[in-house]
Amino acid sequence: MSNRPIEVSSELSAELRGWNWGAFLLSWIWGLGNRTPVALLALIPLVGFVMMFVLGIKGNQWAWQNENWRSAGDFRRTQKNWAIAGFLVWLAFIVIGVGSVWGLHSLMTSNGAYLKTMETLRTDAGVSAAYGTPIEAGWIVSGSVSIENSRGSADLEIPFSGPKQGGTAYSEAERSEGVWRLTYLATRADGSEEVVIVVPRE
Numbered sequence: 001m002s003n004r005p006i007e008v009s010s011e012l013s014a015e016l017r018g019w020n021w022g023a024f025l026l027s028w029i030w031g032l033g034n035r036t037p038v039a040l041l042a043l044i045p046l047v048g049f050v051m052m053f054v055l056g057i058k059g060n061q062w063a064w065q066n067e068n069w070r071s072a073g074d075f076r077r078t079q080k081n082w083a084i085a086g087f088l089v090w091l092a093f094i095v096i097g098v099g100s101v102w103g104l105h106s107l108m109t110s111n112g113a114y115l116k117t118m119e120t121l122r123t124d125a126g127v128s129a130a131y132g133t134p135i136e137a138g139w140i141v142s143g144s145v146s147i148e149n150s151r152g153s154a155d156l157e158i159p160f161s162g163p164k165q166g167g168t169a170y171s172e173a174e175r176s177e178g179v180w181r182l183t184y185l186a187t188r189a190d191g192s193e194e195v196v197i198v199v200p201r202e
Contacts, residue, residue, distance in 0.1 A: 022082025023059025035066040108141040112180035113154030113173035131162030
């Protein structure tokens, strides 16, 4: 005979029909805490994404079946705490992710090679004729920057746009005695394969 306390059936049926945010947000972690081993399927690539929604739908039912709860109220409080924990964990991931992206963007756009590239683009007559003015830099900057003492090198791809069209700048630069100098700069308009040289490669 089960040791589970007898509860009012209407309360339990309402609980079992509800969405479980803790199970959805924490998946396998929630499963370990609620004796629901099927939640470990969330660790499998691709399957895990589907399993998040399955856990959200079935989580209450499985959690109720796999534990001996003192009451429906105890069950509700516990699952609410799991939901709060899930939201806090996801919020932390979002904050860390946004902070990392912002930090990388700031690092890439504050160095002298980037600033020199954008200055040259904005003052070059050929670039102004092809793209219009003003030239605005895009958000995603890729490439690499290496600095050691007063020397360094950079290889950048910078999306940009003007009133006429947008494009990508391909920039190479060297740093000597703390001063950046472009050794190559070219642009390619969006939707075009033609590369226009602004600063020839040395």
